[in-house]
Amino acid sequence: xxxxxxxxxxxxxxxxxxxxxxxxxxxxxxxxxxxxxxxxxxxxxxxxxxxxxxxxxxxxxxxxxxxxxxxxxxxxxxxxxxxxxxxxxxxxxxxxxxxxxxxxxxxxxxxxxxxxxxxxxxxxxxxxxxxxxxxxxxxxxxxxxxxxxxxxxxxxxxxxxxxxxxxxxxxxxxxxxxxxxxxxxxxx
Amino acid sequence: xxxxxxxxxxxxxxxxxxxxxxxxxxxxxxxxxxxxxxxxxxxxxxxxxxxxxxxxxxxxxxxxxxxxxxxxxxxxxxxxxxxxxxxxxxxxxxxxxxxxxxxxxxxxxxxxxxxxxxxxxxxxxxxxxxxxxxxxxxxxxxxxxxxxxxxxxxxxxxxxxxxxxxxxxxxxxxxxxxxxxxxxxxxxxxxxxxxxxxxxxxxxxxxxxxxxxxxxxxxxxxxxxxxxxxxxxxxxxxxxxxxxxxxxxxxxxxxxxxxxxxxxxxxxxxxxxxxxxxxxxxxxxxxxxxxxxxxxxxxxxxxxxxxxxxxxxxxxxxxxxxxxxxxxxxxxxxxxxxxxxxxxxxxxxxxxxxxxxxxxxxxxxxxxxxxxxxxxxxxxxxxxxxxxxxxxxxxxxxxxxxxxxxxxxxxxxxxxxxxxxxxxxxxxxxxxxxxxxxxxxxxxxxxxxxxxxxxxxxxxxxxxxxxxxxxxxxxxxxxxxxxxxxxxxxxxxxxxxxxxxxxxxxxxx
Numbered sequence: 090x091x092x093x094x095x096x097x098x099x100x101x102x103x104x105x106x107x108x109x110x111x112x113x114x115x116x117x118x119x120x121x122x123x124x125x126x127x128x129x130x131x132x133x134x135x136x137x138x139x140x141x142x143x144x145x146x147x148x149x150x151x152x153x154x155x156x157x158x159x160x161x162x163x164x165x166x167x168x169x170x171x172x173x174x175x176x177x178x179x180x181x182x183x184x185x186x187x188x189x190x191x192x193x194x195x196x197x198x199x200x201x202x203x204x205x206x207x208x209x210x211x212x213x214x215x216x217x218x219x220x221x222x223x224x225x226x227x228x229x230x231x232x233x234x235x236x237x238x239x240x241x242x243x244x245x246x247x248x249x250x251x252x253x254x255x256x257x258x259x260x261x262x263x264x265x266x267x268x269x270x271x272x273x274x275x276x277x
Numbered sequence: 278x279x280x281x282x283x284x285x286x287x288x289x290x291x292x293x294x295x296x297x298x299x300x301x302x303x304x305x306x307x308x309x310x311x312x313x314x315x316x317x318x319x320x321x322x323x324x325x326x327x328x329x330x331x332x333x334x335x336x337x338x339x340x341x342x343x344x345x346x347x348x349x350x351x352x353x354x355x356x357x358x359x360x361x362x363x364x365x366x367x368x369x370x371x372x373x374x375x376x377x378x379x380x381x382x383x384x385x386x387x388x389x390x391x392x393x394x395x396x397x398x399x400x401x402x403x404x405x406x407x408x409x410x411x412x413x414x415x416x417x418x419x420x421x422x423x424x425x426x427x428x429x430x431x432x433x434x435x436x437x438x439x440x441x442x443x444x445x446x447x448x449x450x451x452x453x454x455x456x457x458x459x460x461x462x463x464x465x466x467x468x469x470x471x472x473x474x475x476x477x478x479x480x481x482x483x484x485x486x487x488x489x490x491x492x493x494x495x496x497x498x499x500x501x502x503x504x505x506x507x508x509x510x511x512x513x514x515x516x517x518x519x520x521x522x523x524x525x526x527x528x529x530x531x532x533x534x535x536x537x538x539x540x541x542x543x544x545x546x547x548x549x550x551x552x553x554x555x556x557x558x559x560x561x562x563x564x565x566x567x568x569x570x571x572x573x574x575x576x577x578x579x580x581x582x583x584x585x586x587x588x589x590x591x592x593x594x595x596x597x598x599x600x601x602x603x604x605x606x607x608x609x610x611x612x613x614x615x616x617x618x619x620x621x622x623x624x625x626x627x628x629x630x631x632x633x634x635x636x637x638x639x640x641x642x643x644x645x646x647x648x649x650x651x652x653x654x655x656x657x658x659x660x661x662x663x664x665x666x667x668x669x670x671x672x673x674x675x676x677x678x679x680x681x682x683x684x685x686x687x688x689x690x691x692x693x694x695x696x697x698x699x700x701x702x703x704x705x706x707x708x709x710x711x712x713x714x715x716x717x718x719x720x721x722x723x724x725x726x727x728x729x730x731x732x733x734x735x736x737x738x739x740x741x742x743x744x745x746x747x748x749x750x751x752x753x754x755x756x757x758x759x760x761x762x763x764x765x766x767x768x769x770x771x772x773x774x775x776x777x778x779x780x781x782x783x784x785x786x
Contacts, residue, residue, distance in 0.1 A: 090706070090707070093706050094706075097706060101449055105452075108456060111471065115468070115470065116468060118466055118468065121466070123466060124732045125736075126728060126731035126732050126735075126736050127465050127466065127728045127729075127731075127732055129463045129465075129466060129468040129470055130470075131727070131728060131731075132459065132723070132724040132727055132728065133456060133459050133470060133471070135727075136452055136455050136456045136459070137456070139448075139452050140449065140452045140453070140456065143445055143448055143449045143452065144449070146445060147445055147446070147449070150445075194499070194502040194503050194705075195502065195503070195504060198501060198502040198503065198504070199498075199502040201501075202497075202498045202501035202502050203498065203698065203701075205501075205670075206494065206497065206498060206501075206673055206694065206697070206698075207694065207698070209673070209674075209677065210494075210673075210676075210677045210690050210691070210693065210694040211690075211691060211694050214677055214681070214687070214690055215687040215690070220678070224674050224678075227670060227673075227674065228670040228671060228674060231501070231666070231669070231670035231673075232666055232667055232670060235501065235666040236664070236666050256667055256671075257670075260670075260671045260674065261674075264671075264674055264675065264678055268678055268682060272329070272331070272332055272682060273332070274678070274681070274682045274685065275685060276678065276681070277681060277687060277690075
């Protein structure tokens, strides 16, 4: 996280500096004789400066943490929303099975989610493909792809695909009808 | 006083139509269903519903949004109790005791308690909404640009300080939101900022697609990137709340209601903070603090009363000052503006009836919440079994089409997608969307207030610091920043502890 903070800190610093630079370049509208305190670049410039400062602090803090990585220096932050530490979970009564651990994100799922959502909203929609078909393809592919490991393990790939196709067709038709006929939206 | 009661009566009567009641029931039920699904938040529910209700008359649309808001926060307690997964962030505190009750075979009792707490909190909040909004509106009439500038800054900084674990990251998100809100024509001279010749950017990033991206697309991507397992539900006993449970903890209900409303009013501090604060206060005051976290009825009732009381609490500053109390209230405020309502100090003068309309909408939503909470528990549980692999693609389709529906331009869809992906990435590194949203909503007001203030004072910064309310707000802003600095925070806490210790010693002596 410290390395990520370092990179993000640098990014915010550069972004803030770029905002200040762009704000400075903005027209002062002197030809219009406006009050100089109302120049359009005033507030963006101040915000850019504040962002630069925050980014620099984050960078410095993270850099100190990275340098002390052998003896990690904890940077104290004020207490999180919970004013007192969360209470320990009570021991389980006899016969109650333990809880499943919280699910962590998996890299292939992240990539697939970005690919499917980006492909649908950034590519298919508005590409000339009728919206119902685009929506059907997105919902169908998403369900099939994300259920793939479990379906393959259970030997129910075909059944899963048929179910996904039915759900996708229903969802696509409903969304299209509701927006097109009820809300009179001309879909892309 | 009586004028207010008359206006409230008129508002309530105006909603007693079949259409309004159907909207109430439908939107509250939809809200509960959305709240039941982990990963889908109240902000997402209101953002999506805003796109769906864009063509409805203002009062119908706002009624639907408020019912969805109330329903979502309430619905999240179901998942917290049965699965130990908060349906929304506001229900995280309910997990601690609600889930322990469910494991003991008292899931129904826990849900009954959550219903009672939610209804009590909501009613207390509504009472405060009806009383405090006109009063705050009257005070706000004395506000000038100076005060509004500080209020906007305070809201964004406060939200940044409290959301997440690192105030610095929260402030960065707030600044980012403020900066993004300035893209497009400025509100004073019409100058195009950061547009670079693009006609789409010249119009600015539309608020609703940006919000749908920040909360909808980002949440969908987050949930899709995690593996889903079919949950194991605990058996549900009787869901009818026991009167003894309610009467025994009336002090807790009242205290949590006050805390919920207070936190709701603070700009940018949402329902989750209200729930945790109410829970912590209840534990400190309880005769059985050791039972908290092990299935304490008092803990559950405190958490659910607090978060529901903060809903009307968050609407109070949104109506009176046009400064939202929470992220969902920010979307609600944006929806009001889209529908032609002008929240702010002039609201009580220009359309006082609307304030009472909002009170009546909250009353209807609370009644619908009670109805579904008591009579539709078991059918509602079925939604928990629907795989998220099925729900999420459909929600993303709605995010896409909803973003497009407002102005029917593809740029809004790309905005939603771009903001969603950026938020998804940032969230993974500890950056939260709530301060960004606050910044986005308040950016224009802050920009205009600072520049107008400087024009009025001819560049003199003194009025920003010497006018009484300005001075108080300035001190609070500086204190908020100072408390976000670890060294200052530690020193202040140590000082407070020392003073507390000395006071105890004096009392003992």
